[in-house]
Amino acid sequence: MLTVNGLSKTYDAKGRHVEAIGDVSFSVADGEFVCVVGPSGCGKTTLLRCIAGLLPPTSGEIVVEGKVVDGPPDGLAVVFQEYGRSLFPWLRVRDNVDLPLRAAGTGKAKRRELVTGALDAVGLSDAHAAYPWQLSGGMQQRVAIARAIAYQPRVLLMDEPFAAVDAQTRADLEDLLRSVWQRLGVTLLFVTHDIDESVYLGQRVVMLSSSPTTVAEDLAIDLPAERDQLGTRADPRFTELRGQVYAQIQKAKQERT
């Protein structure tokens, strides 16, 4: 269980005072897939950084698996948008995936098994000896996902992980992510500014207002669990749900102006 309780976050730097998050509360059940959407600059990344224990809240608290977050929680992994910057160019793909396991002190045989399994899960077994810069953007992002999977997190946070890849690769990565989530039973919090993506992926969509941010709406996505790019997106219920999210985001943007 992941709970965000009355979270607020204000940045104070060199005379610039930004109330990024006003008052945000929501929770994610174990094994649930929740998407967070909101207008640009509403504090989505800030929220994720607070949950990951990388930024202290100004007030309120975050509880992950019963423990108040005051640093990176055990069993939590994050995948960022900038895969190019999150992979080490001087390490081969398998060594990039292996790195967090080494840091955690996992034994060699277990590490090999986890790295092989994770690369297999993202369809990159053949690329294990390549360097990240020899791969396409979509493949690099799959390496970043493999690294998170190999770590066997119970909670996975993703910050616009597919924003920088082309539309076709993005659709493939969305389906890959849903199948990995279904297989691993991980608790997933996925931040995106893409309304269609949030409805396609999530079991719930938490919509944020513009700054100072609050939860504008928490919408259950009652689409069938088996989703596919053509069928699901053509489902009238999908159109209805995306319309609801779109209207809420437009409202949030207008309130700001």
Ligand SMILES: Nc1ncnc2c1ncn2[C@@H]1O[C@H](COP(=O)(O)OP(=O)(O)OP(=O)(O)O)[C@@H](O)[C@H]1O
């Ligand atoms: N380190 C920082 N210092 C000062 N202000 C910051 C810092 N990081 C973010 N902000 C401000 O906080 C607000 C929220 O930023 P954040 O990046 O969390 O939003 P976002 O919803 O992720 O944006 P986007 O959708 O454009 O990626 C913005 O006004 C931003 O300028």
